[in-house]
Amino acid sequence: MPSLDSSANIHLPFPQSDWVITLLPFAPTAINDAGLIVGVQNGLAVQYQNGKVEVLPAGPVPIFMPTAINKHLAIVGNAGSPSAAFKWTPSDGFQFLNAQPRRTRGEISAFVTDINDNGLAVGIIEHDLEASPVVWLPDGNGLFRWPKTEVFGGRGNIRVNNHGDVAILDRDPTRNVSVLQFDGTVESFTTIPPALSVDAFSDEGRIIGTSTVNGATRAWTFYKNQLHWLDLPDGIPWEPSGVNSCGNIVGATGGSSGVLFARPLLSRCDDAGVGGHP
Numbered sequence: 001m002p003s004l005d006s007s008a009n010i011h012l013p014f015p016q017s018d019w020v021i022t023l024l025p026f027a028p029t030a031i032n033d034a035g036l037i038v039g040v041q042n043g044l045a046v047q048y049q050n051g052k053v054e055v056l057p058a059g060p061v062p063i064f065m066p067t068a069i070n071k072h073l074a075i076v077g078n079a080g081s082p083s084a085a086f087k088w089t090p091s092d093g094f095q096f097l098n099a100q101p102r103r104t105r106g107e108i109s110a111f112v113t114d115i116n117d118n119g120l121a122v123g124i125i126e127h128d129l130e131a132s133p134v135v136w137l138p139d140g141n142g143l144f145r146w147p148k149t150e151v152f153g154g155r156g157n158i159r160v161n162n163h164g165d166v167a168i169l170d171r172d173p174t175r176n177v178s179v180l181q182f183d184g185t186v187e188s189f190t191t192i193p194p195a196l197s198v199d200a201f202s203d204e205g206r207i208i209g210t211s212t213v214n215g216a217t218r219a220w221t222f223y224k225n226q227l228h229w230l231d232l233p234d235g236i237p238w239e240p241s242g243v244n245s246c247g248n249i250v251g252a253t254g255g256s257s258g259v260l261f262a263r264p265l266l267s268r269c270d271d272a273g274v275g276g277h278p
Helices: none
Strands: 020-024 027-031 037-041 044-049 052-055 065-069 075-079 084-089 093-096 109-115 121-127 130-136 158-160 166-169 177-180 186-189 195-201 207-213 216-223 226-229 239-243 249-254 257-262
Touching: 027 257, 037 065, 037 249, 044 065, 044 075, 075 109, 084 121, 109 158, 121 158, 130 166, 158 195, 166 195, 177 195, 207 239, 216 239
Parallel strands: 027 065, 027 239, 065 109, 084 109, 195 239
Antiparallel strands: 020 257, 027 037, 027 249, 037 044, 044 052, 065 075, 075 084, 084 093, 109 121, 121 130, 158 166, 166 177, 177 186, 195 207, 207 216, 216 226, 239 249, 249 257
């Protein structure tokens, strides 16, 4: 198995030269605009900033798995079997995220995958072969805004930004990757190679995901209608999981290890108003 030198950051050739890769001692799941990262280390939910890992409070049921964090430090995640969705805040603790299923038969699971800075969370309600996109309002109640749309390929393939736009891996293969507007309209991006996952979506419109190329899974970033591959040295496999408005990207290389693609300068951030960055 190829390995990375944990003692040094790695500057990759263009286009990855716009990022510096740093190894992380846990599997990250999300990053907010302040650079605070949440993830999992040895089965425990943790947060990380400035080189320090802290264990998050235990969930209301065993094994709370965080999936996203916003600038107000609200964290969403899932726990239990069948899965239930929760939101945690430093002031109010854990809150159950409710969504009335469109069907009432059989085992129904709810998975929350993302939350924006306005407290709007997204995820899916899973029943049989259906995975319906759901939006949770800040009060914890869920809405089905896109009744004719389904999420494909897994529980994490739906993300929301601060504009309320939602990126998904669309079950309709002719649409591939889609962005859902809150008014119910859908915009699709068919130029992205057939996607395996949609893992992150920033306010600046940067989408992070994976596709299969020549039998191998590769991570990509799609921004300003351009796609660039995010490959680690020696073809080390990794799964992206989060991006912030600057364009900093996190992902996991294992159950308790990960990487951070960080902008070396704030002037290189997506939200800095400087064009031409991948």
